[in-house]
Amino acid sequence: MTSPSDAASDAPTRSIPDATVLFAGDSGDGMQLTGAQFTLASAYARNDLATLPDYPAEIRAPAGTTYGVSGFQLHFGAVDIHTPGDRVDLLVAMNAAALKVHLDRMRPGGTVLVNTDAFAPRDLELADWSDADPLHDDTLDGYEVIEVALTTLTREALSDTDLSKKQVDRSKNMFALGLTLWMYSRPLDPARDWIRNKFSDRPAIRDANLTVLKKGAHYAETIEAIGTRYQVDPAAMKPGTYRAVRGAEATALGLVAAAHQSGRSVFYGSYPITPASDILHEISKHKNFDVATFQAEDEIAAVGAALGASFGGSIGVCGTSGPGVALKTEAIGLGVMTELPLVIVNMQRGGPSTGLPTKPEQGDLMQAVYGRNGEAPLPVLAPASPGDCFYMAYEACRIATTYMTPVMLLADGYLGNGSEAWRIPAVDDLPPFTVENTTEPTDRNMMTDDDGNPQFLPYVRDDDTLARPWAVPGTPELEHRLGGLEKEHETGNVSYDPENHERMVKLRAEKVQRVTQSMPPVPVRGPRQGSLLVLGWGSTKGAIDEAVERCRAEDTPVSAAHLRYVWPLPADLGALIDGFDRVLVPELNNGQLIRLLRNAYDAEFVPLNKIQGRPFRAAEICTAIRDALTPVAS
Amino acid sequence: MADASASSNTNNTKKPAGPPGAKKPAGPPGSKKPAGPPGAKKPDGPTLPPGYGGDGGGCGLSRKDFSSDQDVRWCPGCGDYAILATVQRLLPELDVPKENTVFISGIGCAGRFPYYMDTYGMHTIHGRAPTFATGLKCANPELDVWIVTGDGDALSIGGNHLIHLCRRNLDTQVLLFNNKIYGLTKGQYSPTSEEGKVTKSTPHGSIDAPFNPVAVALGADASFVARTMDRDPKHMKAMMKASHDHAGTAFLEIYQNCNIFNDGAFFEFTERGTKASRALFVEDGEPLTYANGERGLRLDGLSLEAIDLTEGRWSVDDCLVYDSSNREMAHLIGRIFDQPDLPRPFGVLYQTERPTYEQQLHDQLGAVRAERGDGDLEALLHSGETWTIDA
Numbered sequence A: 001m002t003s004p005s006d007a008a009s010d011a012p013t014r015s016i017p018d019a020t021v022l023f024a025g026d027s028g029d030g031m032q033l034t035g036a037q038f039t040l041a042s043a044y045a046r047n048d049l050a051t052l053p054d055y056p057a058e059i060r061a062p063a064g065t066t067y068g069v070s071g072f073q074l075h076f077g078a079v080d081i082h083t084p085g086d087r088v089d090l091l092v093a094m095n096a097a098a099l100k101v102h103l104d105r106m107r108p109g110g111t112v113l114v115n116t117d118a119f120a121p122r123d124l125e126l127a128d129w130s131d132a133d134p135l136h137d138d139t140l141d142g143y144e145v146i147e148v149a150l151t152t153l154t155r156e157a158l159s160d161t162d163l164s165k166k167q168v169d170r171s172k173n174m175f176a177l178g179l180t181l182w183m184y185s186r187p188l189d190p191a192r193d194w195i196r197n198k199f200s201d202r203p204a205i206r207d208a209n210l211t212v213l214k215k216g217a218h219y220a221e222t223i224e225a226i227g228t229r230y231q232v233d234p235a236a237m238k239p240g241t242y243r244a245v246r247g248a249e250a251t252a253l254g255l256v257a258a259a260h261q262s263g264r265s266v267f268y269g270s271y272p273i274t275p276a277s278d279i280l281h282e283i284s285k286h287k288n289f290d291v292a293t294f295q296a297e298d299e300i301a302a303v304g305a306a307l308g309a310s311f312g313g314s315i316g317v318c319g320t321s322g323p324g325v326a327l328k329t330e331a332i333g334l335g336v337m338t339e340l341p342l343v344i345v346n347m348q349r350g351g352p353s354t355g356l357p358t359k360p361e362q363g364d365l366m367q368a369v370y371g372r373n374g375e376a377p378l379p380v381l382a383p384a385s386p387g388d389c390f391y392m393a394y395e396a397c398r399i400a401t402t403y404m405t406p407v408m409l410l411a412d413g414y415l416g417n418g419s420e421a422w423r424i425p426a427v428d429d430l431p432p433f434t435v436e437n438t439t440e441p442t443d444r445n446m447m448t449d450d451d452g453n454p455q456f457l458p459y460v461r462d463d464d465t466l467a468r469p470w471a472v473p474g475t476p477e478l479e480h481r482l483g484g485l486e487k488e489h490e491t492g493n494v495s496y497d498p499e500n501h502e503r504m505v506k507l508r509a510e511k512v513q514r515v516t517q518s519m520p521p522v523p524v525r526g527p528r529q530g531s532l533l534v535l536g537w538g539s540t541k542g543a544i545d546e547a548v549e550r551c552r553a554e555d556t557p558v559s560a561a562h563l564r565y566v567w568p569l570p571a572d573l574g575a576l577i578d579g580f581d582r583v584l585v586p587e588l589n590n591g592q593l594i595r596l597l598r599n600a601y602d603a604e605f606v607p608l609n610k611i612q613g614r615p616f617r618a619a620e621i622c623t624a625i626r627d628a629l630t631p632v633a634s
Numbered sequence B: 001m002a003d004a005s006a007s008s009n010t011n012n013t014k015k016p017a018g019p020p021g022a023k024k025p026a027g028p029p030g031s032k033k034p035a036g037p038p039g040a041k042k043p044d045g046p047t048l049p050p051g052y053g054g055d056g057g058g059c060g061l062s063r064k065d066f067s068s069d070q071d072v073r074w075c076p077g078c079g080d081y082a083i084l085a086t087v088q089r090l091l092p093e094l095d096v097p098k099e100n101t102v103f104i105s106g107i108g109c110a111g112r113f114p115y116y117m118d119t120y121g122m123h124t125i126h127g128r129a130p131t132f133a134t135g136l137k138c139a140n141p142e143l144d145v146w147i148v149t150g151d152g153d154a155l156s157i158g159g160n161h162l163i164h165l166c167r168r169n170l171d172t173q174v175l176l177f178n179n180k181i182y183g184l185t186k187g188q189y190s191p192t193s194e195e196g197k198v199t200k201s202t203p204h205g206s207i208d209a210p211f212n213p214v215a216v217a218l219g220a221d222a223s224f225v226a227r228t229m230d231r232d233p234k235h236m237k238a239m240m241k242a243s244h245d246h247a248g249t250a251f252l253e254i255y256q257n258c259n260i261f262n263d264g265a266f267f268e269f270t271e272r273g274t275k276a277s278r279a280l281f282v283e284d285g286e287p288l289t290y291a292n293g294e295r296g297l298r299l300d301g302l303s304l305e306a307i308d309l310t311e312g313r314w315s316v317d318d319c320l321v322y323d324s325s326n327r328e329m330a331h332l333i334g335r336i337f338d339q340p341d342l343p344r345p346f347g348v349l350y351q352t353e354r355p356t357y358e359q360q361l362h363d364q365l366g367a368v369r370a371e372r373g374d375g376d377l378e379a380l381l382h383s384g385e386t387w388t389i390d391a
């Protein structure tokens, strides 16, 4: 093997536990691809990892502008990696705009690798930096700067090829990749294999990319500018087979798995919306499984079709984001009333209204729990990491069919776009998923109607779950009518009877409450008693875990618990909360879970809210933990 | 339909693994016979395999078998009664097992329809019935799905879903009960109310131009478009049957009298005194004549002209001969709406064959499966770049 990783170099190699690298450049610079290849190499180096792409909101932003910057952040380590990284250790800036946009993410003392070819006056002007000279003024004081003429060097490396200038310039990301792989002692072979495969039918391009990749690594090895080379040892990960998985992809896989394991079809209805569209894209690829997709004319049609499919015996699922959920509200209420299974995936984004389409926020919890007319409770689940989207999507289908209820799954763009090293579950280890339709008349589910004919009772309930029978059209003798008008207990006939309405409202609420029976115990990090519990939900888990781990490493007495089953509140949560003096509740909203908690438990809850369209940094939570502990200590 | 000896139901303790509706077509008709008190619903027709029922007794059921025990709550005299009765008379004549028949409705007086049918049904939300029907029919294409909707339901709040349903050509029948008024909400004008309509919400007359529902359906490329009236049960039944026989979205507008809030809205076309001269019943291969053959429609350039066939100037040979497969003709005739000198057309205005939505959906799923084989979940989860950490 001729990998430069094995070659001798003068630069001293320092072992570090983890690092965060951010590749940033123009949309056309191939940063997502570069990041993905670096991720792959890190996976081969057996690191734990988490990634987060940062796409520009504009589809084709003008080249060189700040709003056209595309980034890919990767956090990898020999230690447990919970988030894509608080602070960037190495920023690869392919142009001036990329540097401008991402400089504030840098760790003081971190390394900035700049493509000096893209810092001409015109580039600075495009980056709104006309008056500045960032490479020479004090902008980069306090950082280690590696200046590389990436474009020039790439052109030189390919000077003897017949490729067009454009083709040549497009491969400069491979120079950056080779260089950074060398810096972090990563193998080149995964990238080489990928290039060979990807460009197998275009040998000239393939060879150019291979050459430039190698040149990048050699260049790193040769120049003096790289003072230190880093080594990140393999992480002590649980044995198993891993892959990188994005949340949107994992959600789709979870739905496919639900179809596969339940033996019934999943019908996925959706209307495109950022950041939920990727679920539709992904699930559409797997039609040799029992999944059908339906791109509806709007979100109402998407949920209507999903619920109609559930009436027909499929598992109806619809994916969307907050604005789409708003449109679906009335139909979800119909799902509550007709007590049919339905899964609504909400990839939350900043709101209200169109809000911040590409930015994550946990602003839709109240909408999920309470956002329907009438008393219309439903269970709410929230995956805690990209890979967890798989399990929670699967779980949402299980709960929806077991309890005959709509279920809301609250993920967000941070999970949907982010990826992590995901230990692939064995199919046999997935929770069992058997849900039967009612296919036969029985003494219990039949009565004689007013005309003296046998009539099926669609609202007779299961003793444990309170679920009503799921009898699908096509089943002889079980004909019945569902609908949005209040249903009479057991018969399902339309009823305006006052007592019946109250009874049905309470029965529906009790049924949703019983979902707590299906919840695992709330997992706790640290002791189950103490002065402070950090209690979060959904996508903030990584940042909270990392913060709590850091604090505990400094002997700060703090524990953490996390809700993936958010509503109804888990049965064991009250006792857990009782064990602590106070509870810190970090949320990416203006305080929503905390209201549910305050309503349910008599304890001291301290809010920690961030509403900036950005995930928490662990450091922010650490600070809040220390603050929350201070009054207790004093 | 029922063949008691063929029913292994009672002996068969093993339940099907999947839902009957989801994985495969609903159980074959004849696989079960209705239970029930002796004689109450028992078919007494001949035992015939599915699809060989013939007219008037395919399922061996009668009108009564399709009416639920729920009291019908429409206002006495409402045109909806006649529509309900006609549907209940038609269904026993169709070769569709009762359990495969589903009525999906939106909200409105019309929307109550499913509750009165002893079939599967769903009373959904205002305007959205086509969406539920789409999911249901895709989940189980064997089902015979009917949509029941009103003029407000279909053309106001649900206009979007209606046009997309037509465009996709889901195999379903849309029965649009057009009473030119919002009945359930007690009498506001609707998107089919005539301009100037005085209602509670328009004391000074409405200023909205009305929709002609069949023109909307034609414009949305519905593959079957027809019109009938509540006061002509025979024609109504024939139109419902034709709608049912059509594979694809069959759009049937039914002029329906709301005797409470819009009494007589269609009397011009439906009542004895004027019906003959104001209503034209189109039939394929027949010249367009009305008024007991005294009048007809001819083409004058690209326009229609009403002609007198009694004066000697024109004869029936001058009349346009109807062809419901001719799209241009359908648009020309279907567009007759606000010309007082032209009769209102009834009958099958347009009909064409094109692939249905659910068929294409399942063909595509089948093709993917044929190409790639049954999905292997283990392999799917392991797709892409993987790496293994050894114990």
Ligand SMILES: Cc1ncc(C[n+]2csc(CCOP(=O)(O)OP(=O)(O)O)c2C)c(N)n1
Binding pocket: B107, B108, B109, B110, B111, B126, B149, B150, B151, B152, B153, B154, B177, B179, B181, B182, B183, B184, B185, B190
């Ligand atoms: C979302 C929503 N908006 C408004 C209503 C009130 N509403 C019920 S029926 C109806 C109009 C029905 O008119 P039409 O469809 O013509 O049916 P008809 O009652 O005339 O048969 C309205 C506005 C509703 N049920 N839901």
Ligand code: SF4
Binding pocket: B073, B074, B075, B077, B078, B079, B080, B109, B179, B183, B184, B257, B258, B259, B260, B261
């Ligand atoms: S209000 Fe009109 S449409 Fe409604 S039931 Fe009464 S008569 Fe029929």
Ligand SMILES: [Mg+2]
Binding pocket: B108, B150, B151, B152, B177, B178, B179, B180, B181, B182, B183, B190
């Ligand atoms: Mg109406």
